[in-house]
Amino acid sequence: MADVARLAGVSSQTVSRVSNGHPSVVESTRRQVLNAMQQLGYRPNSAARALKRGEFRTIGVILFTLATTGNSRTVEAIAAQAAHEGYAITLIPVAMPTQDGVLGAFTRLGELAVDGVIVIMEVHLLDAANLTLPPGVQVVIVDSDAGDRYPVVDTDQADGARQAVRHLLELGHETVWHVTGPADSFSSSRRAAAWREVLSDAGRAAPPALSGDWSALSGYRAGLRLAEEPSCTAIFTANDQMALGVLRALHERGRRVPEDVSVVGFDDIEDAASYLPPLTTVHQDFAEMGRRCVHGLLDQIRGHAGEPGTVLVPTRLIQRASTAPPRHNQPAHSPPSQGDPRHTQ
Amino acid sequence: MADVARLAGVSSQTVSRVSNGHPSVVESTRRQVLNAMQQLGYRPNSAARALKRGEFRTIGVILFTLATTGNSRTVEAIAAQAAHEGYAITLIPVAMPTQDGVLGAFTRLGELAVDGVIVIMEVHLLDAANLTLPPGVQVVIVDSDAGDRYPVVDTDQADGARQAVRHLLELGHETVWHVTGPADSFSSSRRAAAWREVLSDAGRAAPPALSGDWSALSGYRAGLRLAEEPSCTAIFTANDQMALGVLRALHERGRRVPEDVSVVGFDDIEDAASYLPPLTTVHQDFAEMGRRCVHGLLDQIRGHAGEPGTVLVPTRLIQRASTAPPRHNQPAHSPPSQGDPRHTQ
DNA sequence: CACCTCGATGTTTACGCAAACATCACACCG
DNA sequence: CGGTGTGATGTTTGCGTAAACATCGAGGTG
Numbered sequence: 084m085a086d087v088a089r090l091a092g093v094s095s096q097t098v099s100r101v102s103n104g105h106p107s108v109v110e111s112t113r114r115q116v117l118n119a120m121q122q123l124g125y126r127p128n129s130a131a132r133a134l135k136r137g138e139f140r141t142i143g144v145i146l147f148t149l150a151t152t153g154n155s156r157t158v159e160a161i162a163a164q165a166a167h168e169g170y171a172i173t174l175i176p177v178a179m180p181t182q183d184g185v186l187g188a189f190t191r192l193g194e195l196a197v198d199g200v201i202v203i204m205e206v207h208l209l210d211a212a213n214l215t216l217p218p219g220v221q222v223v224i225v226d227s228d229a230g231d232r233y234p235v236v237d238t239d240q241a242d243g244a245r246q247a248v249r250h251l252l253e254l255g256h257e258t259v260w261h262v263t264g265p266a267d268s269f270s271s272s273r274r275a276a277a278w279r280e281v282l283s284d285a286g287r288a289a290p291p292a293l294s295g296d297w298s299a300l301s302g303y304r305a306g307l308r309l310a311e312e313p314s315c316t317a318i319f320t321a322n323d324q325m326a327l328g329v330l331r332a333l334h335e336r337g338r339r340v341p342e343d344v345s346v347v348g349f350d351d352i353e354d355a356a357s358y359l360p361p362l363t364t365v366h367q368d369f370a371e372m373g374r375r376c377v378h379g380l381l382d383q384i385r386g387h388a389g390e391p392g393t394v395l396v397p398t399r400l401i402q403r404a405s406t407a408p409p410r411h412n413q414p415a416h417s418p419p420s421q422g423d424p425r426h427t428q
Numbered sequence: 429m430a431d432v433a434r435l436a437g438v439s440s441q442t443v444s445r446v447s448n449g450h451p452s453v454v455e456s457t458r459r460q461v462l463n464a465m466q467q468l469g470y471r472p473n474s475a476a477r478a479l480k481r482g483e484f485r486t487i488g489v490i491l492f493t494l495a496t497t498g499n500s501r502t503v504e505a506i507a508a509q510a511a512h513e514g515y516a517i518t519l520i521p522v523a524m525p526t527q528d529g530v531l532g533a534f535t536r537l538g539e540l541a542v543d544g545v546i547v548i549m550e551v552h553l554l555d556a557a558n559l560t561l562p563p564g565v566q567v568v569i570v571d572s573d574a575g576d577r578y579p580v581v582d583t584d585q586a587d588g589a590r591q592a593v594r595h596l597l598e599l600g601h602e603t604v605w606h607v608t609g610p611a612d613s614f615s616s617s618r619r620a621a622a623w624r625e626v627l628s629d630a631g632r633a634a635p636p637a638l639s640g641d642w643s644a645l646s647g648y649r650a651g652l653r654l655a656e657e658p659s660c661t662a663i664f665t666a667n668d669q670m671a672l673g674v675l676r677a678l679h680e681r682g683r684r685v686p687e688d689v690s691v692v693g694f695d696d697i698e699d700a701a702s703y704l705p706p707l708t709t710v711h712q713d714f715a716e717m718g719r720r721c722v723h724g725l726l727d728q729i730r731g732h733a734g735e736p737g738t739v740l741v742p743t744r745l746i747q748r749a750s751t752a753p754p755r756h757n758q759p760a761h762s763p764p765s766q767g768d769p770r771h772t773q
Numbered sequence: 774c775a776c777c778t779c780g781a782t783g784t785t786t787a788c789g790c791a792a793a794c795a796t797c798a799c800a801c802c803g
Numbered sequence: 804c805g806g807t808g809t810g811a812t813g814t815t816t817g818c819g820t821a822a823a824c825a826t827c828g829a830g831g832t833g
Contacts, residue, residue, distance in 0.1 A: 084789060094813045099791055107811060129541040130478035131789035134818050139475065141518070141541075148504060150698070155500040159493060162521045171518050171540055173486070176507045195516055196474040196486075196541065299702035328702045353495070357644035357673045359704050429819060439783045444821055452781060476819035479788050 084125065091119035102127050133196060142380060143197035145175045147204055151297055152324070152352045153270075153369065154203055157225065160373020161201060168381060173197055177204075192220070199380045201225065205269045221383035223376050226269050230393030234383070236375045240270050243365040243398035244277035247319050247347040250363070250400055254345065255408045256317035258287045262305040262329065264321040265296045274321045274349060290315070295325045302328025309344075310336035316344055316409040323348035323355045323364055330358055330405070341407035351401050360404035371396045429470065436464035447472050478541060487725060488542035490520045492549055496642055497669070497697045498615075498712070499548055502570065505718020506546060513726060518542055522549075537565070544725045546570065550614045566728035568721050571614050575738030579728070581720045585615050588710040588743035589622035592664050592692040595708070595745055599690065600753045601662035603632045607650040607674065609666040610641045619666045619694060640666070644673040651677025654689075661689055661754040668693035668700045668709055675703055675750070686752035696746050705749035716741045 088095040093112060100108050101116040108116075119125070133139045142165050149155045158174070165172045175192060192200060199221035224235045251259045261278045264271030275292055282289045293308060295301035302325030309315050310333055320326040326348035330340060338344050340360055348355060348364035355362040375394050383389040433440040438457060445453050446461040453461075464470070478484045487510050494500040503519070510517045520537060537545060544566035569580045596604045606623045609616030620637055627634045638653060640646035647670030654660050655678050665671040671693035675685060683689050685705055693700060693709035700707040720739050728734040 095789090096791075096814075097812060099789095100812090103791080105791095109811065112811080127539055128479070128789050129539055130475050130484065131818090132791085133475035133541070134473070134479050134788090134820090135790045135792080137818075139541075149494065149500045149507075150504060155494045158519075159495060159521065162494075162519045163523065166521055166523070171520070173516050173518050174503070174507045175516070176504065176511055194472055194474055196478070196484075299699045303702055324699055324702075327699055331702050331704055331706075334704055354644045354669055354672055354699070357648055357669075357676050359676055359679055361676075440819090441784080441821075442782060444819095445782090448821080450821095454781065457781085473819050476788090477821085479790090479818090480820045480822080482788080 084127075087116065087119045087123055087125045090123060091116045138198050138384075139196040140169060141171045141173055141197045142377070143173045143175050143192060143195055143200040145177060145192070145200055145202045145204070147177050149176075152350060153322075153367070156369035157203060157372050157376075160370045161376055162373075163370075164374045164377040168377060170198075170377070170381070175200075198384050199223070201376050201380060202227075205267055207267075221380055221389055223380045223383075225372070225376060228269055228273070230391060232391050234379050234389060234391060235393040236372060236379055237393060237395060238270070238367045238372060239395040239397050240273035241277040241280075242395075243349060243367070243400075244274040244319070245281050246398065246400040247349065247365050248278050248281040250402070251317040251319065251345055251347060251406065252281070252285055252287070254317075254406060256345065257314070257409070258282060258290060259317045259319050260290050260309055260312070260315050261292045262295045262302060262309075262318065262320040262325050263292050264325075266294065268297075271297075271321050278319055295321070295328075297322055297324060299324045299328040299331075301325060303332045305329060306332025307336070309333070310338050317347075317406075318344060319347045319349075321349055323350045323352045323358075323362060326355070326362055326364070326405075327358055330360075330362075334359070341405050342410060345406040345409075347400075347406060356403065358405070363403045363406040364401055365398050366401050367398055368396050429472075432461065432464045432468055432470045435468060436460045483543050483729075484541040485514060486516045486518055486542045487722070488518045488520050488537060488540055488545040490522060490537070490545055490547045490549070492522050494521075496667075497695055498667075498714070501714035502548060502717050502721075505715045506721055507718075508715075509719045509722040513722060515543075515722070515726070520545075543729050544568070546721050546725060547572075550612055552612075566725055566734055568725045568728075570717070570721060573614055573618070575736060577736050579724050579734060579736060580738040581717060581724055582738060582740060583615070583712045583717060584740040584742050585618035586622040586625075587740075588694060588712070588745075589619040589664070590626050591743065591745040592694065592710050593623050593626040595747070596662040596664065596690055596692060596751065597626070597630055597632070599662075599751060601690065602659070602754070603627060603635060604662045604664050605635050605654055605657070605660050606637045607647060607654075607663065607665040607670050608637050608639045609670075611639065613642075616642075616666050623664055635660070640670045640673075642667050642669060644669045644676075646670060647673025648677045650674060652681070654678070655681035655683050662692075662751075663689060664692045664694075666694055668695045668697045668703075668707060671700070671707055671709070671750075672703055675705075675707075679704070686750050687755060690751040690754075692745075692751060701748065703750070708748045708751040709746055710743050711746050712743055713741050 084095050084098050088098045093116060098116055101113050144158055144161060146154055162172045201223045203225045205227055222233055224233045225237060227235055229235055248259050261275060263275045279289050293305040295305055302320055306329035309318060318329055320329055326346050329346055333340055333344055340346055348362050351364045351366035355364050429440050429443050433443045438461060442453060443461055446458050489503055489506060491499055507517045546568045548570045550572055567578055569578045570582060572580055574580060593604050606620060608620045624634050638650040640650055647665055651674035654663060663674055665674055671691050674691055678685055678689055685691055693707050696709045696711035700709050
């Protein structure tokens with residue numbers, strides 16, 4: 084910086100003013116400085132800047148894996164929004180979803196140059212690891228029910244699941260089977276709870292839930308068992324990839340979709356439109372999630388707000404070709420009807 | 429730090445020594461300092477550290493999108509390896525794959541606190557944007573043929589594609605059709621080139637390539653056209669998602685896989701094992717890619733090596749249920765034979 | 774026993790920047 | 804024409820850390 088100042092014939096402070104867009108620099112001076120900067124290939128040193136300003140203009144994102152569509156899409160949206168706000172994002176992967184792993188990530192975090200973090204995981208793992216955020220570091224949580232203690236941003240899991248199950252009931256299915264995600268996922272349990280709730284509200288018996296782990300393979304295994312259930316005509320899986328597995332299992336067992344069995348997924352990943360058959364599923368707006376996370380966090384960083392509370396991003400059902408009325412309607416229960424007030428949205 | 433020093437009854441320099449694991453601190457002193465640190469919740473300020481040391485312990489990753497499986501898996505592996513080496517990673521998304529977008533990312537990069545960057549995109553976009561890396565910032569490129577100018581790490585695209593095409597020829601198919609990725613992708617053109625090369629080496633005519641954009645939908649469109657080609661019995665798609673689309677198109681048109689048409693993908697994404705039928709595909713070792721990228725970059729940062737050259741990560745063919753011999757063998761050309769020396773690996 | 778060595782610790786300094794304050798020139802006012 | 808306000812620019816200072824150098828004391832050596 085001193086070199087630039089010398090070359091431009093001004094003080095270093097003026098250089099600083101130019102590089103920060105300070106208004107009170109006369110145009111001719113500004114140009115001279117800009118010139119000198121270019122000539123010398125000057126780049127402001129962000130460490131010194133951060134040291135002086137006391138902020139890093141960086142957001143940390145803590146997560147287990149980018150392998151799930153939801154996470155990678157969310158991170159991408161966060162990164163885009165953060166960039167737009169002039170913030171960089173630092174990825175903090177947690178190797179193992181264990182207390183130690185999480186603890187390690189937070190230890191690193193303490194030394195990391197971030198002004199705030201977005202945590203994409205169930206918060207009880209934080210609690211279990213007995214963690215305290217470094218003071219001054221703000222936080223927003225995704226995929227959690229900790230809205231009473233932290234600011235939380237999440238997809239409206241419950242409403243999405245409700246739409247899926249209601250859709251199947253409206254088509255005339257007697258009841259709906261469910262394949263869950265992993266037990267320690269908040270999204271998964273929220274979706275399962277909403278599934279139970281809708282069935283119970285409609286006076287239907289909830290069959291036992293089958294548990295998966297988000298992977299297509301786990302969906303396949305669940306599907307194999309479901310294929311043996313003659314009474315099973317409608318399945319709601321907690322994500323699209325498990326639906327893919329279910330589809331394959333049903334196909335292998337000769338049960339046609341949607342003629343014999345209807346399937347609804349969750350996420351609306353890009354590939355879902357190309358499944359066999361194209362999957363009816365619940366659309367999540369990941370971009371909106373990312374936007375709200377970053378906004379929430381920046382509000383905290385700038386305004387020191389940081390109130391707990393949950394922001395819910397709405398979902399919507401995308402109807403494609405994997406759902407249809409059951410072949411033999413069971414008129415013992417409420418027949419399919421758009422007019423049924425219980426099911427109308 | 430001064431507070432800690434005061435509380436521990438030592439100088440701030442001793443605190444610094446403790447927090448950096450310097451050897452010449454007596455055990456009793458060390459314990460006192462550690463104690464004081466804990467009591468005061470002291471965290472070293474990474475900005476000051478970076479300023480003093482002249483390095484950030486951070487690696488930047490520049491890419492267009494996390495939406496493709498390859499990118500997100502690679503980034504995940506990079507993040508894991510970097511964390512293991514004590515480096516953080518900063519994501520630098522390029523909004524638009526245009527010169528302006530790339531230029532913007534690199535401008536930001538100049539001000540970013542990184543010691544090196546890994547660029548996950550075709551390097552001609554860098555050239556086109558007339559970019560110069562900030563001096564002192566090292567770089568490793570992925571998905572590029574710029575091995576003559578930069579250090580490049582990449583999957584062995586050509587060999588993977590060769591394995592795929594040879595596999596189909598060995599099964600007895602007369603020729604192999606190909607669905608490419610986007611034209612500006614190096615991976616895509618490399619795979620297409622290898623496909624042509626194998627066909628030409630085997631003395632087969634290469635049918636016109638169909639172009640896709642990595643998405644399942646583009647694969648579907650290509651598949652629709654391929655389904656109209658009665659001579660088409662074998663298809664190699666440049667990634668798994670396009671294979672998914674092809675599978676759907678063939679199914680809708682009543683062409684059975686693998687009985688009527690064989691399909692091979694590329695990537696071996698997790699879901700590929702659950703496609704209908706489970707997909708034969710080329711496995712990429714993303715974790716290894718990430719490892720090599722980080723190693724290569726750290727070598728440069730530490731040793732100032734930075735020689736151009738390409739590191740290739742091997743691939744392997746995973747045979748599943750989407751490939752089979754053609755129904756009516758055409759004995760006019762080399763019959764399927766494991767013993768055929770041209771095709772043995 | 775004076776001297777030297779070496780390990781443990783303290784003191785000084787500078788990393789690059791930007792806020793706070795100081796200065797200066799100029800225009801406008803009565 | 805002196806006073807005063809205003810905007811442009813310069814000077815000083817300190818952010819938190821760690822390298823370099825200084826100091827100090829203990830133990831070993833001739």
